[in-house]
Amino acid sequence: MSRKYEINKIKKEGGERCQFIKTKNIKKLENTTKLIYRKLANIRNNYIHQVTTSIVKTKPYRIVIEDLNVSGMMKNKHLSDSVKKQCFHKFRQYITYKSELNGIELVVADRFYPSSKTCSKCGFIKKDLKLKDRVYRCPHCGAVIDRDLNASLNLSMYKLA
Known part of the structure; x- marks a missing residue:
């Protein structure tokens, strides 16, 4: 689409500004890209609904999630x-x-x-x-475990004692 814009660029006299002419083909291309983005957003939204429903349908007595620093993660250009x-x-x-509807306790673990x-x-x-x-390799007891599994086990024990 950017190539089509470059082809249809008109420079104004006396200034650095450019004006773009939207042809019918560019409008069609914009509509198809909007449709693709909307479909991808709907697929992601549907997946989140399916995952949360499957978690809640297992009937746990409580669910523990982490409070993540999303704004800090957004500053990392790789993530x-x-x-x-x-x-x-x-x-x-x-x-x-969904946990409130089903009477399941939701615990939000501290960010730190x-x-x-x-x-x-x-x-x-x-x-x-x-x-x-x-x-994860523990230097104290020598346990070797996957990092995510270790974190999920720790979160399952969060504030139980």
């Missing part, structure tokens, strides 16, 4: 596009109202709770855990 497409706010909205840095076996907190470390 920002994928974070924006994940729609974390919609996920939280949907899981909130070290769920992936804490060993799920012994409780040791590993301070120097990087994002690229996908396997």
Whole structure:
């Protein structure tokens, strides 16, 4: 579409500004891209509904989710596009109202709770855990576990004691 705009660019006399002429083909192309973007947004929205419904239908007595620093994640140029497409706010909205409808307790873990840095076996907190470390190795008890599974186990025990 940008190439079509460049072809139909008209420069005004006496200034640096350019004017674009929208032809019927450009309007058709814009409509098809809008349609594609709308379809992708609907697919994402449908997926979030399906996932939250499947979580709630397993009938847990409580659901624990993390309060993430999304605005901080958006500042990272490598993560920002994928974070924006994940729609974390919609996920939280949907899981909130679906858990209320079904009488399930929803617990929001603190933003600074070290769920992936804490060993799920012994409780040791590993301070120097990087994002690229996908396997958690506890230096205290020697446990080796997937990082995401370790975080989910820690979140399941959040504020139980």
